[in-house]
């Protein structure tokens with residue numbers, strides 16, 4: 001059985017410095033084309049995202065791989081070969097939606113138990129993610145906890161937002177609480193429509209920023225799985241610093257977090273239990289400092305821009321934070 005790939009101590013992407021060759025890449029990992037139920041051809045989908053300045057893209061059609069060599073990739077756009085898989089759900093919920101990245105061979109997922117599908121993707125060194133659990137009415141305890149080897153979760157999905165269930169952050173927290181593991185997240189579009197479709201815009205609203213040294217599909221997927229990334233529908237996260245501080249009675253147990261971002265109306269620190277919201281009433285700001293609850297095991301951060309758009313950091317393991 002596959003083991004969960006996420007490291008106990010995730011990588012802080014803001015520790016990966018530009019002077020050491022790291023750069024941010026922007027990408028969307030979940031799209032559909034006319035090879036499944038998308039409205040436009042694979043080439044039109046690729047050209048659309050390239051035209052918007054994306055650095056990486058996955059054509060993740062339902063059940064069947066759309067080969068990356070079946071389209072012309074404009075220079076500067078890395079195509080990650082992938083697929084959305086739908087194994088049956090033996091645990092009682094509706095069929096699973098898994099996003100598989102960096103896969104070479106099709107998996108006949110509809111006839112396989114979900115764990116076998118995860119294992120088949122991992123055996124070809126692919127990466128497999130829980131797609132839009134809120135939209136799919138996933139119950140983490142019932143449907144996800146029996147499974148092993150998933151890399152992480154879509155915290156935001158544009159198409160599901162169009163259906164009123166775009167953000168799955170509570171499922172994410174629930175999963176981490178029940179497994180006592182930290183999972184990274186993705187924000188994706190799950191685009192089906194034409195980009196100019198006036199009544200249901202499902203393109204260019206959700207993306208993932210990956211911190212990498214090179215633009216190969218493997219490097220990008222490695223960054224996503226290791227936590228060296230963040231998810232966004234608008235705001236940029238510029239830095240997240242954690243340090244252990246004394247607070248007298250709770251000596252050595254308090255962690256101070258400093259979050260710097262593009263203009264924000266609210267930044268939240270979400271911990272394994274409780275959390276803290278930071279606001280400056282009547283004005284926007286770009287830096288928030290938190291004293292996280294003593295003995296909190298992990299924290300992730302959400303940034304809300306003045307226009308309401310959001311970004312989500314990956315979780316940080318607070319138990320490994322060193323004294324400054």
Ligand SMILES: [Zn+2]
Pocket residue numbers: 084097131132
């Ligand atoms: Zn789906």
Ligand SMILES: [Zn+2]
Pocket residue numbers: 030031032084190
């Ligand atoms: Zn989809």
